[in-house]
Amino acid sequence: MDLAVLDAIAQAAGAENFSAGLPQRLLYASDAGKIGGEAPLPRGVARAVDTPQISRVLAVCHCHGVPVVPRGAGSGLTGGARAVGGGIVLDLAGLTRILSINLADQVAVVEPGVVTSDLQAAAEAVGLFYPPDPASVGFSTIGGNVAENAGGLRAVKYGVTRDYVLGLKAVLMDGRVFRVGTRTIKSVVGYDLTRLLVGSEGTLAVITEVTLRLIPKPEAKVTLSALYADLDQACQGVQDVLKSGIVPTALEFMDQGTLMAVEGFAHLGLPLAARAMLLLDLDGPPEVVTRQGAQLAGLLAAGGGQPVRLAQTPREALELWSARRAAGPAIYQLAPNKFNEDIVVPLGQLAEMVRRLERVGVERGIKIISFGHAGDGNLHVNIMHDASDPAQLEAAHQAVSDIFAHVLALGGSLSGEHGVGTAKLGYVGAEMDPVALELMRGLKKVFDPRGLLNPGKLLPPE
């Protein structure tokens, strides 16, 4: 890319919104994916200001064949914001306006850079509720959540980001601006481009405005936890809850390794002999969740949960959740590096998957730590290793392969929330039907015939 092209992009972006300086390029070279090897440096970074400017930047890049990597907070975990194909990064994090929240329509219209927790707070301030709640809620953006179809803690009851996206404004790589979807709950006019863009990892279009469904804010919440001396009983506990007819907001699982790491890190007084812990939230009208909480506590205790704790105050609920919240940072005590895979299996296969994870750890001589959204069959599996030790690194890679093979054998999927990005490209072919893959390549060409928008992500190279 010669300097004249960079100049043209800078002019399209506005000089004050473009930088090709090394510090900026370094800053935008990585995302939270922590993928090994040297991070590819983008040639420059354009700061998005509004839709017309984004359109100009994309059109200029399209004309000069410059790849563009759309980026929100950079909190993605699969390398989706890395400039592996060269080109520039388009930083959408500055588009932070909540354009409207309409109480009667129960709809919010936001720019893509709005941080998810900011939208949640704004909705709750008027008695509404934005349910998707990824772990990154405090820093990830709505645009990124839409691009990845983010899930999170409340998906058991409320579903994922896709279930709240009603409409989108977006820009094609050639600069054309378009709208899809509606601000109505239902619509069946034309192909569902809205849901096609959700989860497309920034490879089809740059999203510049999101119309989201909100729901009434639940009045109350109760939290309960159950410890288990037996792993199968814990998994059975998940099944028992799912069959109870009571739909928990969250239904989280932590294995023994997670509990031990958390205890070593945060000293919460967790019994180290416990093989697993379940953690549940229920929300709704106060008298309903109180009774349902007691009912589920009884169910879990009858199934071997010991002790089962039902939080009596918000502070107690926070205490119960502190173990889960500490899990992410805590497990870094076990090893300097982790591969974090967010596998998902059919609900009935959770126990079998957990058993197989243990076996892979033993067979590969490596620590595998699992916690996550058991109520969705979606586990965050952490393959802990020291990447500076070639043998450990090799064993960790082998463990990932083993685990993915087990996931697919059980009818599961390689990613429930994190997406493919660059991290899982090598495994996509094992899950995806070859004809479906060919159709996906065709769809990509319809939106981005020159393959310039976030290249090298989601679809394996032809």
Added chain:
Amino acid sequence: MDLAVLDAIAQAAGAENFSAGLPQRLLYASDAGKIGGEAPLPRGVARAVDTPQISRVLAVCHCHGVPVVPRGAGSGLTGGARAVGGGIVLDLAGLTRILSINLADQVAVVEPGVVTSDLQAAAEAVGLFYPPDPASVGFSTIGGNVAENAGGLRAVKYGVTRDYVLGLKAVLMDGRVFRVGTRTIKSVVGYDLTRLLVGSEGTLAVITEVTLRLIPKPEAKVTLSALYADLDQACQGVQDVLKSGIVPTALEFMDQGTLMAVEGFAHLGLPLAARAMLLLDLDGPPEVVTRQGAQLAGLLAAGGGQPVRLAQTPREALELWSARRAAGPAIYQLAPNKFNEDIVVPLGQLAEMVRRLERVGVERGIKIISFGHAGDGNLHVNIMHDASDPAQLEAAHQAVSDIFAHVLALGGSLSGEHGVGTAKLGYVGAEMDPVALELMRGLKKVFDPRGLLNPGKLLPPE
């Protein structure tokens, strides 16, 4: 199409599964859309037997350039199963096997010809629940429901067909068989072809197997109704319920015209002075729905509902629903023909839309009857007329145009459930962004480059 081609298709289908006789062709010329003008006769009808046979039939048709119209029960309301492009009808209604219902996974795998109520019954027999509940539930098929993204009565709480489709097996027009999606609750591997096929009106691929999410069966249900002397109060009642934090299973609206027609038809003792009626179902644990029912009854009474009736027995609940169920047939008393439009507006615009519908009726001198899924902002608007009277027919067409203009001005969508088919082709351009429309044409070409699968539907001609 010469006879040799028909022979080749018959051979691919199996001679016993193909007919080019006039009675068969006439039988498959129409669907429930009741679109005016002479119904286009297909050249023949192939009865689908299994995926390999469907693949063979499609491949032969593809090779000879013969259009194929996939058809379930033919219960669609927008002409989606009419052979407007010529060619043959592929009848999938015979593929009626429920292949599996897995209690632990909460998943059903079914053939496309399974009648929706048969799946509901099979799920409920094992304590599970298939929520989508279109009015045609007793005869429409799952394949058709998926192709149209059917909604229905329980969408307020449970969403639409899309929300239950986890995976699909399908055949492209060129005969290639493929699978998309998973049997897990979540998956973000690749573009979401599953949801792209949902609502694609049989224009992208022929669906031959559907993997559906089931949920635990709600234990109990309560029904309540409220009559209103004031239309605005009824619409406000809808808003009050939606804001209450209690999510009804169904929240239906009937206007005065509907009530009068129903009373004239079914003699239920409805007060003819009532301007509108709301009808609600709540489901869940018995003690919860009992209390929530009482709470909503109080809310509706406080907002002017008079009387508000809370059904005390299943029989009383059936009685309350009988008015709604009679609405469809009853309104044919008012005129021999109707245009049935299933418009949808943002929730906050329902009252305004209802007012505008009244105005259009007065201005065009035509009877407009509305009832439907108020909790989704989705109204079934019936423009009653006598099609044999050219002036009335013209007024009815004008009324449709007026109504669609109002819907779009209020931020709504032309169809919440019925789809575009052939019936709404002329209006699609008014709702759809031209760039989005071009993208949709591109997607269609990826799946069906020769434009042979259900041509003349969903997308207006270029």
